[in-house]
Amino acid sequence: MLAEENAQKAAWMPPARLTVQEWAERNLSLSSRSSSSPGRYSTALTPYVREPLNKTGELGVKSVTLCWAAQTSKTTTMLAALAYRIACKPTPALWAMPSEMLARSFSRDRLQPLIDDCAALTAEKPTDPDRFQTLSMSMAKMNLDLVGAGSASALASRSCGLVVADEIDKFPEESKREAGALRLVELRTRNFPQGMVLKTSTPTLDTGAIWQEWLLGDQRHYLVACPACNHQQKLEWEAVRWDQEARLEEGWDFRKVAATTHLICGACAGRIEEHQRTILLRSGKWVATNHDAPRGVHSYHLNALYSPWVSWGELAVDFLREKESPGGLRSFINSTLAQPWIPSAATIKSGEVESVVKASPDYALGMCPVEDPAVLIMSVDVQQTELWWVVRALDKSGSSYLIDYGSAIGWESIRSIYLQSYPTPADGKVFCSFGIVDSGYAARSAAGVYDFVAGWPRSWAAYKGRTVSQGMRQPVVFQEIMSREKLIPLYQGDDDLWKERLYLQSIQKREAQWYLPRDIRRDYITQLTGERLVERKGPRGALGLEWRTVGANHLGDCEKMWLIAASEWQRMNLPEYSEPEIPSLPVSDAID
Numbered sequence: 001m002l003a004e005e006n007a008q009k010a011a012w013m014p015p016a017r018l019t020v021q022e023w024a025e026r027n028l029s030l031s032s033r034s035s036s037s038p039g040r041y042s043t044a045l046t047p048y049v050r051e052p053l054n055k056t057g058e059l060g061v062k063s064v065t066l067c068w069a070a071q072t073s074k075t076t077t078m079l080a081a082l083a084y085r086i087a088c089k090p091t092p093a094l095w096a097m098p099s100e101m102l103a104r105s106f107s108r109d110r111l112q113p114l115i116d117d118c119a120a121l122t123a124e125k126p127t128d129p130d131r132f133q134t135l136s137m138s139m140a141k142m143n144l145d146l147v148g149a150g151s152a153s154a155l156a157s158r159s160c161g162l163v164v165a166d167e168i169d170k171f172p173e174e175s176k177r178e179a180g181a182l183r184l185v186e187l188r189t190r191n192f193p194q195g196m197v198l199k200t201s202t203p204t205l206d207t208g209a210i211w212q213e214w215l216l217g218d219q220r221h222y223l224v225a226c227p228a229c230n231h232q233q234k235l236e237w238e239a240v241r242w243d244q245e246a247r248l249e250e251g252w253d254f255r256k257v258a259a260t261t262h263l264i265c266g267a268c269a270g271r272i273e274e275h276q277r278t279i280l281l282r283s284g285k286w287v288a289t290n291h292d293a294p295r296g297v298h299s300y301h302l303n304a305l306y307s308p309w310v311s312w313g314e315l316a317v318d319f320l321r322e323k324e325s326p327g328g329l330r331s332f333i334n335s336t337l338a339q340p341w342i343p344s345a346a347t348i349k350s351g352e353v354e355s356v357v358k359a360s361p362d363y364a365l366g367m368c369p370v371e372d373p374a375v376l377i378m379s380v381d382v383q384q385t386e387l388w389w390v391v392r393a394l395d396k397s398g399s400s401y402l403i404d405y406g407s408a409i410g411w412e413s414i415r416s417i418y419l420q421s422y423p424t425p426a427d428g429k430v431f432c433s434f435g436i437v438d439s440g441y442a443a444r445s446a447a448g449v450y451d452f453v454a455g456w457p458r459s460w461a462a463y464k465g466r467t468v469s470q471g472m473r474q475p476v477v478f479q480e481i482m483s484r485e486k487l488i489p490l491y492q493g494d495d496d497l498w499k500e501r502l503y504l505q506s507i508q509k510r511e512a513q514w515y516l517p518r519d520i521r522r523d524y525i526t527q528l529t530g531e532r533l534v535e536r537k538g539p540r541g542a543l544g545l546e547w548r549t550v551g552a553n554h555l556g557d558c559e560k561m562w563l564i565a566a567s568e569w570q571r572m573n574l575p576e577y578s579e580p581e582i583p584s585l586p587v588s589d590a591i592d
């Protein structure tokens with residue numbers, strides 16, 4: 001009996017030369033219960049799945065990311081990869097989905113029928129039904145667990161050699177206290193020398209997991225050859241056309257749109273027709289565009305123009321129907337184009353900062369364009385290795401002018417910059433007389449911040465940013481705290497509100513008289529565009545807005561703190577500009 005079983009198994013053993021794709025096409029069939037194209041598994045209509053599928057069986061591959069449109073068979077591809085592992089290259093595996101409910105229905109409706117319909121997989125199935133459950137299967141040579149990404153404990157348990165993370169943009173995100181679900185599942189492969197993580201999703205925001213994973217990888221695009229001129233190109237939405245005759249007085253004749261939709265070749269401008277798609281796809285090959293990616297980290301992008309299950313005409317009609325509503329356009333961009341949605345109204349673009357420069361009076365960096373400013377204020381953002389600073393003048397009408405900015409090492413440099421003078425148009429000299437410094441970076445450098453602030457008893461204050469979710473209910477709260485037997489003035493501000501004043505009101509809408517010098521440098525503009533207001537899914541799916549940092553934004557933080565300091569200065573009706581006081585206490589250089 002045992003010998004017979006072994007002989008049977010041997011018959012299913014793959015000849016060493018079979019790729020994952022070839023093995024899958026010989027062994028798998030898709031059930032009509034779960035697939036829109038039931039029957040023997042085949043990649044004939046979807047040749048683009050071959051390379052990423054085969055990568056999942058290669059040595060040295062650490063991660064395969066599919067940032068693909070809806071209806072491009074990304075989950076089926078991952079399923080085929082898992083099936084191959086079970087039959088041919090066993091390793092403990094974990095399949096993670098956004099929720100346990102989805103994991104259960106995926107197991108019942110897709111995974112189990114696949115196992116039951118494939119002799120090579122059935123042979124691996126345990127005979128004891130207790131060992132073959134919806135979310136936990138003890139196959140002959142490997143264990144397979146299915147989990148919902150909401151359960152941190154399930155995600156973080158045993159280590160495994162293969163993790164499939166499906167629809168990762170719907171996984172719970174990283175919170176302040178714990179790592180995100182994706183990080184937790186990825187950690188599980190760390191102790192396996194051949195550990196591999198497969199990730200798929202349609203994208204949501206560009207800060208979302210799949211888009212970030214796509215950027216980290218080698219960014220492969222599927223290039224196809226134009227049937228007329230042979231030019232290799234991506235199928236892109238920009239190349240889609242339909243007859244203008246389909247336009248009605250109001251709206252479109254959708255039947256005409258669908259019937260005339262085609263693509264234009266980027267090289268010869270010839271028409272590429274829908275019926276040529278199968279030939280196009282067969283001519284295709286994946287080309288990597290990010291040569292800086294770590295070895296073995298592969299990422300693939302694919303939009304719905306490649307999908308054999310939706311026609312270009314249907315996509316064009318969808319686009320025309322959906323584009324007027326923000327939600328509709330967003331869903332089209334995410335699910336059809338597989339592109340992230342960037343909420344345009346809230347992303348600060350470099351052009352917007354440049355418009356502020358154009359709208360500003362003509363003056364140069366390092367000078368104060370107003371003769372007798374109300375006050376010059378310095379603000380400092382504390383980072384682990386350096387201090388970023390901004391000096392800005394406030395005039396008596398409430399307009400403000402950036403005078404200078406930069407980064408410095410150590411408090412002694414900040415002290416000398418603070419004491420520096422700036423020339424005015426009539427050869428006057430002006431000095432800073434108020435300063436604010438961020439103390440929120442880390443407790444261990446807060447000591448350095450407090451020592452510095454304590455050295456200037458009347459002119460410097462510390463700042464700590466908080467958000468409404470952290471209990472902040474007012475724009476600014478002032479208090480005095482004790483540090484090393486000295487009173488430290490401390491402002492706590494509603495960070496989101498002040499970012500809105502800076503980025504939306506001062507820069508984007510230019511509602512404030514907030515000015516920049518003509519010769520402002522690129523590094524400043526880059527840092528000021530490092531923040532964007534994005535939609536965030538809150539508890540129970542409610543959408544809210546939150547600021548997200550993309551890249552360094554220390555100068556943005558300085559400008560935000562400056563607004564707080566200026567508003568407090570005006571509110572307290574501080575005395576008008578006077579010569580700076582020189583601190584009597586030595587300042588510590590304790591930043592680490």
Ligand SMILES: [Zn+2]
Nearest residue numbers: 226229265268
């Ligand atoms: Zn062409």
